[in-house]
Structure formats: C-alpha cells, structure tokens
Amino acid sequence: DVKVTQSSRYLVKRTGEKVFLECVQDMDHENMFWYRQDPGLGLRLIYFSYDVKMKEKGDIPEGYSVSREKKERFSLILESASTNQTSMYLCASSTSGNGNTIYFGEGSWLTVV
Template identity: 90%
Template structure:
C-alpha cells in the first residue's frame, strides 16, 4: 500500500513564526502536492512538483514556498505564519504523467495564534 506520511498531525504556532510541514511518500511517485482544506472551500492547491527540484504554483501559493530536494520528500514552508493560514494541510502524491489517482496523507492541522 502507498503510504504518505506527514510529519505533524497538529501544530500550534505564533504569528510571524516560520513553519515547516514535511511529507514523505514511499512508493517512488513522481508527483507530489500540497493542498489546504477549509470548510466550504474544499481542497485548494498550494504548490505541486512533478520532479525533484521542480515546483509549480497552484491556485493559492501566496505566503507559501516548497522544497523538493529528494523524490520522496516534499516540504511546505510558511516563511512568516499568519492567522489566515490556520487550516488543515494535506499532502498527496501520484504516479506518472498527467493527473492520476492522488494518495493523501493524514493531514496536518495548523493553528496560528
């Protein structure tokens, strides 16, 4: 079974802090994604990556950056956390070209005070 592991299930940070959310997948998937999930808004794509050291902006990249130094690991960085970034963050991976089935991690619930 594909396993997508997110480093933290729950985080509480203060405004202005730098936040790292890490995601590791164990199935050698080329594609990795970061989404945020908010009630009534569904899942919104922040950034995605189709290869190592490659990144593409999604629909809501402002205030975020990403890093993919190794194929299995995709990190989401909040340089200076703000209260409107309080959300559930979901990492996902998929295999091959195009948009195939996404395998999601358990999610990281971030609260920014």
C-alpha cells in the same frame, strides 16, 4: 499500499513564525502536492512538484514556498505564519501519466495564534 506520511499532525504556532510541514511518500511517485482544506472552500492546491527540485504554483501559493530536494520528500514552508493560514494541510502524491490518481496523507492541523 501507498503511504504518504505527514510528520506533524497537530501544530500551534505564533504569528510571524516560520513553519515547516514535512511529507514523505514511499511509492517512488514522481508527483507530489500540497493542498489546504477549509470548510466551505474544499481542497485548494498550494504547490505541486513533478520532479526533484521542480515546483509549480497551484491556485493559492501566496505566503507559501516549497522544497523538494529528494524524490520522496516534499516540504511546505510558511515563511511568516499568519492567522489566516490556520487550516488543515494535506500532502499527496501520484505517479505521472494520464491515469494517475492522487493519494493523500493524514493531514496536518495548523493553528496560528
């Protein structure tokens, strides 16, 4: 089975703090993604990566950055956390190619106070 692991399930951070969310996948997938999920808004893509050191902006990249130094690891960084970034963050991975499907981690619940 595909395993996508998000190291932090629940975090509480203060406004202005730098926040790192880590994600590791064990299936040698080329693609990795960061989404946030909010009630009524569904899943929104923040950033994705097709390869090591490659990144592409998703639909809502403002206030976020990412890092992919190794194929299996994709980090989401909030440079200066704000209360409107309180959300559930989901990491996902997939193979490349037409028929790929996305596999999600368990999610990281971030509260910014």
